[in-house]
Amino acid sequence: MTRTTLLGALAASAACVVALAAPASAAPAGSYWSCELPGGYTYTDSGITQGCAHLFYVTAPSTGLWACYVPTGYTHTAVQRSNKCWLNGSNSQYLLAAV
Numbered sequence: 819m820t821r822t823t824l825l826g827a828l829a830a831s832a833a834c835v836v837a838l839a840a841p842a843s844a845a846p847a848g849s850y851w852s853c854e855l856p857g858g859y860t861y862t863d864s865g866i867t868q869g870c871a872h873l874f875y876v877t878a879p880s881t882g883l884w885a886c887y888v889p890t891g892y893t894h895t896a897v898q899r900s901n902k903c904w905l906n907g908s909n910s911q912y913l914l915a916a917v
Contacts, residue, residue: 849877860885860892860914864905872905884911893917 853870855861862885863875879889886903888894894912903911 849875852876855887858889858891860887860889862886862911863902874905879914879916881914881916883914885914886911888912888914891917 849862852874853872855874855876858879859876860879860883861874861876862883864886865873867873877883877885879885879892881892884898884900886900886905892914895915896913898911898913899909900911901909903909
């Protein structure tokens with residue numbers, strides 16, 4: 819195997835590992851933890867911490883995002899159970915779609 823072929827094979831292997839390490843439903847850039855859910859946003863994870871009655875992983879809604887809350891301007895096309903969304907009282911995640 820030549821050096822060029824070996825380097826190409828290593829690069830392809832590294833790309834595969836990076837792709838496998840990425841979460842299946844990565845949150846859009848700008849997502850953050852907050853004690854409040856601002857209007858027009860949704861959340862994809864939840865919890866409780868000292869100083870917050872509820873803790874939300876806030877993100878902007880987008881079509882194809884699995885979220886715990888369906889904000890105004892969106893509907894959902896599927897529902898799945900999720901332990902990340904227990905604050906919504908139903909343990910459900912919704913697959914968002916813009917209206």
